[in-house]
Amino acid sequence: MIATWGSWDRMHSTINTNVPCAVLLLALFVVVGTGCASVPGEPDPNDPWEPFNRSMYGFNDTLDKAIIAPVADVYLHIPNGGRTAVHNFFVNLGYPTTMINQFLQGKVDNGFEDTMRFIFNTTLGLLGFIDIAGAVGIPRRDEDFGQTFAVWGIPPGNFLTLPILGPKTVRSAVAGPLDFLSKPLRWIDTPGEFVVLVFVDIVDTRARLAPAIRLRDETAFDPYVFTREAYLQQRLNVIHDGNPPLAELENLDLLEEDMLLEEEKSEGTIK
Amino acid sequence: MQSTTTAIVHTVLAGLLALCVSVPSAAQNSDAVTTVDNLHAALLDIMKNAKTLGYSGRRDRIAPVVEASFEMVFITRFTLGRYWADLGTEQQATMVDALRRWTIAHYASRFDGYSGERFETISSKPARKGRELVRTVLVVNNDVADNVSLDYLLEVNEGTWRIVNVVANGVSDLSLKRADYGAIIKTEGVDSLLARLNGQIADLESDQ
Numbered sequence: 001m002i003a004t005w006g007s008w009d010r011m012h013s014t015i016n017t018n019v020p021c022a023v024l025l026l027a028l029f030v031v032v033g034t035g036c037a038s039v040p041g042e043p044d045p046n047d048p049w050e051p052f053n054r055s056m057y058g059f060n061d062t063l064d065k066a067i068i069a070p071v072a073d074v075y076l077h078i079p080n081g082g083r084t085a086v087h088n089f090f091v092n093l094g095y096p097t098t099m100i101n102q103f104l105q106g107k108v109d110n111g112f113e114d115t116m117r118f119i120f121n122t123t124l125g126l127l128g129f130i131d132i133a134g135a136v137g138i139p140r141r142d143e144d145f146g147q148t149f150a151v152w153g154i155p156p157g158n159f160l161t162l163p164i165l166g167p168k169t170v171r172s173a174v175a176g177p178l179d180f181l182s183k184p185l186r187w188i189d190t191p192g193e194f195v196v197l198v199f200v201d202i203v204d205t206r207a208r209l210a211p212a213i214r215l216r217d218e219t220a221f222d223p224y225v226f227t228r229e230a231y232l233q234q235r236l237n238v239i240h241d242g243n244p245p246l247a248e249l250e251n252l253d254l255l256e257e258d259m260l261l262e263e264e265k266s267e268g269t270i271k
Numbered sequence: 272m273q274s275t276t277t278a279i280v281h282t283v284l285a286g287l288l289a290l291c292v293s294v295p296s297a298a299q300n301s302d303a304v305t306t307v308d309n310l311h312a313a314l315l316d317i318m319k320n321a322k323t324l325g326y327s328g329r330r331d332r333i334a335p336v337v338e339a340s341f342e343m344v345f346i347t348r349f350t351l352g353r354y355w356a357d358l359g360t361e362q363q364a365t366m367v368d369a370l371r372r373w374t375i376a377h378y379a380s381r382f383d384g385y386s387g388e389r390f391e392t393i394s395s396k397p398a399r400k401g402r403e404l405v406r407t408v409l410v411v412n413n414d415v416a417d418n419v420s421l422d423y424l425l426e427v428n429e430g431t432w433r434i435v436n437v438v439a440n441g442v443s444d445l446s447l448k449r450a451d452y453g454a455i456i457k458t459e460g461v462d463s464l465l466a467r468l469n470g471q472i473a474d475l476e477s478d479q
Contacts, residue, residue, distance in 0.1 A: 218471075221452065222454040229446055229451070233446065234442055
């Protein structure tokens with residue numbers, strides 16, 4: 001078994017599709033989260049809402065361990081071919097979001113190619129269960145409104161952990177409802193079918209994240225901090241389509257800050 | 272005639288100058304790539320022979336390669352951040368040793384099987400401050416979406432290129448460790464971090 005790194009941005013992201021809840025929760029918890037910023041103490045300047053985020057992380061973790069992870073474990077017993085078909089279906093179902101955002105980001109060629117991909121897979125690929133486009137070499141891409149906002153220069157805002165929806169930035173949280181509105185899933189007007197599809201989507205995502213979550217559980221000492229850092233970096237990576245600026249990859253300027261601190265300490269200017 | 276000779280001399284001089292400039296950087300590139308390729312070859316080796324080697328066999332085989340490939344003092348220093356300076360020399364050496372054993376244990380534990388994976392080196396280009404960025408990909412199977420991009424940042428020290436950071440699918444190992452370990456040191460202290468590192472190494476060994 002090979003280590004699976006990354007994929008953190010997809011964690012819980014499928015639950016974005018549940019828009020009525022999503023909008024409500026967003027409105028509610030962004031407000032609550034802002035309130036938590038005034039909690040006394042020494043908040044991490046990079047994570048001013050940490051107390052709120054940690055409690056939401058705990059809530060999500062409990063929910064995951066109690067319901068989602070056990071169901072995903074059972075789901076993983078289905079033969080790989082079946083799970084791949086289900087995953088292909090949900091990827092295809094979310095593809096209009098990718099198509100629209102390619103155009104909004106000015107990546108017209110990718111936009112047309114992704115549109116072709118969606119048409120091929122929806123028709124020849126039998127509603128997306130078979131990835132025909134992938135078989136003929138059209139790559140699978142993943143764009144959303146949060147990435148588009150980033151490309152437009154909108155800053156990410158604070159890190160935020162939402163109940164059920166998981167790790168976000170304010171920017172990606174605000175973009176969440178737009179992501180939902182661009183998904184065909186919202187046109188399903190039978191509540192029963194909608195709930196079943198959303199649940200299977202969540203289980204599929206959780207099953208695919210299982211190796212990454214296991215890796216986190218095996219390596220992280222503070223899983224909340226680990227998830228936050230991995231999420232933020234992974235988002236930066238997808239915003240830059242897998243080619244984040246070299247300086248971000250190096251990320252070693254902090255060492256110079258440490259050394260400066262060491263010098264100041266040794267000179268006795270600070271303790 | 273004289274102008275022709277002068278032109279030839281100039282051309283030769285220019286050529287020599289170009290060689291002087293280009294040869295060291297080309298050599299540096301290939302050396303950095305060699306470090307990464309050696310690590311990948313060793314990983315493929317323990318993956319392919321995972322079952323016969325067992326955990327301890329994989330650990331013993333990957334250990335010297337990790338020691339030769341990674342700049343562990345740098346990695347530990349960066350990971351501990353501002354807490355590094357608070358440690359005595361002996362404590363610093365203990366932490367470097369713990370992180371080295373932790374890295375070896377995780378490689379031995381995770382790379383425990385083989386199903387046709389391969390590593391491909393894509394490019395190597397200079398990074399800031401004389402460092403080198405070697406971009407590679409771990410090809411897992413035929414589905415491109417499952418591939419893992421692995422970017423290695425290397426630094427040259429006493430003529431040897433060693434890895435200072437691994438960035439997997441855009442996630443920097445150094446940054447993750449710095450944040451995660453920093454959180455533990457802040458709330459529980461360095462001794463607790465050391466105990467946790469040793470505990471995780473022991474867990475990995477006992478799980479096998």
